[in-house]
Structure formats: structure tokens, C-alpha cells
Amino acid sequence: MKNKFSLFIIVIFLSFCFVIFYKGLNTPNNYTPKINEKKNIPIFKAKVFNSDSYINSDEIFEENIFYIVNIWASWCVPCRTEHPLLMQLSKNESIKLIGLNYRDNFDNAKKFIDDFGNPYSRILIDKDGTLGVEFGAYGVPETFLINKNKNIIKKFVGPINQEIVNEIKLIIK
């Protein structure tokens, strides 16, 4: 009786371990914070690209439309792959794209925009990466979808793809 009980406990324990490790196989190793609750956009002041002026966040997101905040840099290779998709999104009238130029050199960033086109209605400069932290980002590229109530409703880490563009289009419809 005692042996049967021990066997039962061992089987339960081993199946528990199996389930845990099997689940672990399918989950990615890198951590991405979940956006469960809607976050408000941060309050900040940023330098405007190609000018000496500064702008407040409430002036940037003043229209009653959807916004996309895209963190990019000229030195970031994945940013090049997502750029045509951003250009495609920028043609949509119910959304405005805000670029956050992350830890970049001005001349290189300007060349990037001249070469590949400018999908952004406004570009802000994040020289030291602290503006990115305000958004909860930890690198480039990263894309945030902001709804009409000025809440961040989606966060895409890494370059966006056609699937994500379709998802965004579905949300803003």
C-alpha cells in the first residue's frame, strides 16, 4: 500500500515536471513585458528633428485620431526592413506616425530619411535614450499604437511585419 502511494506521488511529480518543461520549450527565452492594462502616454518635452525648437507631448498628440510612435535609428538594420511598411501605413489618413530618433547622429538620420522617405508627420530626437524609457521601450525598433483616448494600446518589439500592419489597420478601422 505504501509502495503504491510512493509510486503515485512519484508519477504525479514527474508529470508535473514534464508539463512545466514542455511548456518552457514553447515559450521564448527573451522577456517582453505584457501590456495588460492600457497605459497613458507619458508627459515629456522633446527636441524636434531638423529644428532647434522643443515640443510638449500634449501638442504632439492633440488630434482626435490614432497615433503610432515608432522608435528608429539610422544605424539600426531592422529599421530598414520595416521602413517600407511604415511608408505604407503613413498613407492611411486615420493615423499619424511620430518618429523617435533614438541615439542617432543627425546627418546619418537625415540621410536615412532622404534615402528611404519620410513616413512621419513629426520626428523627435531622443539623444540619450531617456525618452524611449518614458515609453517603456528598451531598444530599436519598437512601435507603439496610441488610441483616440491617448492610451498606449499595443506595443510591438522589433521590426513590424505585414501581419502587424494588417492588425493595426484592423484596429484603426
Place this chain on the structure above:
Amino acid sequence: MKVLKIFIILFLVTSFSGLKFAEASDVLKNKILKNVRCLICQGQSVYDSESEFASSIKLIVDRKINEGLKEKQIYQFLREKYGDWVIFDPQLNKNTYVLWLLPLLLFLLGGAIIKKKLKN
């Protein structure tokens, strides 16, 4: 001459207290940075890392200390931005209570088993 002496003493006292303040905020800054996880590194704290993410967090923490925020408020700020995972020391909440209570439960269970064995 007397006035000059007083000025020199005042100057020394103020610069010394300024140094003391800088030292204290440096200690606090390092303490916070050692408790913040570098999210793009493998098992490193922001204090240990030289990555871009870590250097941005260092700047932000420095700025928040200068703004007069307390240690807990800075943790709260980072937690709001990046979730509980960013802090090495997890808080007791509905997501972490198993983590906190399981060792205690196992300890009690072990104690109960030992007690039973000793009785027998």
C-alpha cells in the same frame, strides 16, 4: 581680514556639504541600479551593464534622484514602464504570492513531517 576668514570657512563648509550630498545621492543611485534588471542582458543588473538600455536607465535614475524622488518612487516608476520583472526584488502581490508563500509552506510541511517522525 576677519571677513575673508569667515568667507573661506563658509565656502569650505558649503562645498563640503555639497560633496556629502553628491556622495549620498551616488550611494542611493548605485543601490537602485544594482536592484534594477537590465532587460536586454542575460542576468545582469543595470549597474553591471554598459548596454544602451542600461545607460539610459542610469540617466533616468540620476534625473529622478535630482528631481527629489524617493527610492520606492523610482522603483514604482520603472515598474510602471517595464513591469515587476525589472526589479530584482519582487513585491508581494497577486502574481507573486505563490513565490513568497511557497517556501514558507514547504518549511511548515517539512517541520510537520519531522515532528511526526520524531513522535514515532
